[in-house]
Amino acid sequence: MIKKDKMKxxxxxxxxxxxxxxVLENQFISGIAVPGQFLHIQVGKHILRRPISIADCNKELNQITILFKINGVGTDELANYQQGEYLDVLGPLGNGFTTDGESKSTVLLIGGGIGVPPLYYLGKTLKENGINIVTILGFQQKDNVFYEQQFQELGETFIVTDNGSYGHKGFVTDVIDQVGRFDCYYSCGPIPMLKALTAKLKGKKGFISLEERMGCGIGACFACVLPTKDGTSYKKICKDGPVFQAEEVTL
Amino acid sequence: MTNLAIELPGLSLKNPIMPASGCFGFGREYSDFYDLGKLGAVIMKAATATGRIGNPTPRVAETASGMLNAIGLQNPGVYKIMETEVSFLSQFDTKIIANIAGSTLEEYEEVAHAFNETEHVHALELNISCPNVKEGGIQFGTDPSMAARVTEAVKKASNLPVYVKLSPNVTDIVSMAKAVEAAGADGLSMINTITGMQIHLPSRKPLIANRTGGLSGPAIKPVAIRMIYEVSQQVNIPIIGMGGIQNAEDVLEFLLAGASAVAIGTANFQNPFICSEIIDELPNILEKYGFHSVQEAIGKGIVS
Structure with missing residues (x-):
């Protein structure tokens, strides 16, 4: 069920x-949102909505948290909205992460840059299910780092920056060997990171969340598609995803 | 009581509002938002003879008051569309228009012929104006004699009324319209998108993977109005107007320019309820500007 509604x-x-x-408030949307889903947000009079992933959800307070990076005219305008104003939102959209893992198992969360946010709500949900969480977060440099403490509350957390200005120097793939044994991984981040990661963790059970420029956000316009592994068809990121099994699609 | 009904070849429409091809898929996603039976008609996403996987991504980019797209006619092929999509849409009390595309004359004929096998499709929209695939019909859409040839061939292959969708990427839209009318077109559908490009500053590359895309949205509305205004005075077949419609006032403007019905495209992306909302609002807008029916408003903006 998707709703077009106002969020305060x-x-x-x-x-x-x-x-x-x-932090946005709407009872219906927060009530049914699952980790990995996104909101399609109308910003001012822009022709296209902006898809932004759900970073956290508090069902008691009817609240959803989104995190976004100012990266163009739309997100710049969105950043200027003030507390008390309302956003026109379509959501929750997409298929989220599978969170029915076995209790006591260990999962690895790997986030890169603005791909980090959906992993937070996922990590919280998995932890509530009794699953051990280990997290690797990659950022460009020190002043880009966010949510370190929030992830530390979920479990052991490694921070990596490209230039070494904070945490480990290098890429998220450089520290995977240090994390020990895990049963499954979940990742979201830039395509080059996901490519390197899925190659390194080939054969391991994993889920990746993807982003792409979107039109409708509901599967009708065929703007955000991705070839399947066998090359004969496409998946729609907005509707079939944004979460896919790591082996399911070609990056 | 304002009369929204309109009679077009093959199409008795309860109202003049229909979603535009390519902006509504095959209706499934939008059927979650409202009853598609409310629509005058649905124009399906383009069908080709065999499935097409379309262009690489990014396929869309926002522009000032519009958007560029280069989807590349991705579709599962006419036979699969007949089997799964037409049968799905046929449950709704609305008319179905099939948009057909091809890269050769033979492919157009095959697709047109295939739709003879269903009673649920009421008209064809002949897409000779897709700017986004190498042989996606645009060569048929920019040369009057080629346009006439494909129109004639499709008319021969099909039992259905044929609305030819014209490209605005031409110098003389009237000669295109006259050529397809003479070749037997039952109606026109105009305008398709205008070819455009946007360059991404950080990467110094065109933002759309296909490099060029079709511009749609309110940015192109004045072009559509102008072309419909010119063409409607020169042909005797009805026009389904489209190009940047966002509200019922825009619909009236298209009617005044000479369109008999309209299609809503890009606006569906921002607001999935837009067609339904415009249908609700249209009677008020017609009344406000002194019309008691859709029929009455057609061409009333033309200055003699």
Whole structure:
């Protein structure tokens, strides 16, 4: 069930360089949102909505948290919305992460940059199910880092920056060997990172969340498609995804 | 009581509002939002003879007051569309228009012929104006004699009324319209998107993987109005107008320019309820500007 509705901005703040955390309120959308889903947000009079993943969801308070990076005219305008204003939102959209893993198993969360947010709601949900969480978060540099403490509350957390200005230097794939045994991985981040990661963890059970420029966000316009492994057909990122099994699609 | 009904070749429409081809898929996704039986008609996404996987991504980009797209006619092929999509849409009390495309004259004929096998499709929209695939029909859409040839061939292959969708990427739209009318077109559908490009500053590359895309949205509405205004005075077949319609006022503007019905495209992406909302609003807007029916408003903006 998808709803087009107003969401009230409960709070908005800058949590890292060009990175905004916004808490939105809507009973229906927060009530059914699952980790990995996204909101399609109308910003001003822009022709296309902006797809932004759900970073957290509080079903008691009817709140959803989104995190986004200012990366163009749409997100720049969205960053200027104030507490108390309303956003026109279509959501929750897409198929989220599978969270029915076995209790006591260990999962590895690997996030890159603005791909980090959906992993937080996922990690919280998995932890509530008794699953052990280990997280690797990659950022460009120190002033881009966010949610380190939040992830540490879920379990052991490694921070990696490209230039080594914070945490480990290098890429998320460089520290995977240090994390020990895990049963399954979940990842979201830039395509080059996901390519390197799925290659390194070939054969391992994993799920990846993808982003792409979208039109309708509901599967009708065929803008955000991705070839399947066998090359004979496509998956729609907005409707069939954004979460896919790592082996299911070609990056 | 405002009369929204309109009679077109093969199409008794309860109202003049239909979603435009390519902007509504085959209706499934939008049927979750409202009863598609409310629509005057549905124009399906383009069908080709065999399935097409379309262009690489990114396929869309926002522009000032519009968007570019280069989907590349991705579709499962006419036979699969007949089997799964037409049968799905036929459950709704609305008319179905099949948009047909091809890269050769023979492919157009095959697709047109295939739709003879179903009683649920009421008209064809002949897509000779897709700007986004190498042989996607645009060569048929920019040369009057080629346009006439494909129109004639499709008319011969099909039992259904044929609405030819014209490309705005021409110098003389009237000669295109006259050529397809003379070749037997039952109606026109105009306009398709305008070819455009956007360059992404950080990467210094065209934002759309196909490099060029079709511009749609409110940015192109004045072009559509102008072309419909010119063409409607020169042909005797009805026009389904489209290009950047966002509200019922825009619909009236298209009627005044000479369109008999309209299609809503890009606006569906921002608001999945847009067609339904426009249908609700149209009677008020017609009344407001002194019309008691859709029929009455057609061509009333033409200055003699």
């Amino acid at each position: 901005i409960v709070s908005t703040r800058c949590i890292a360089k060009d990175t905004i955390e916004m």
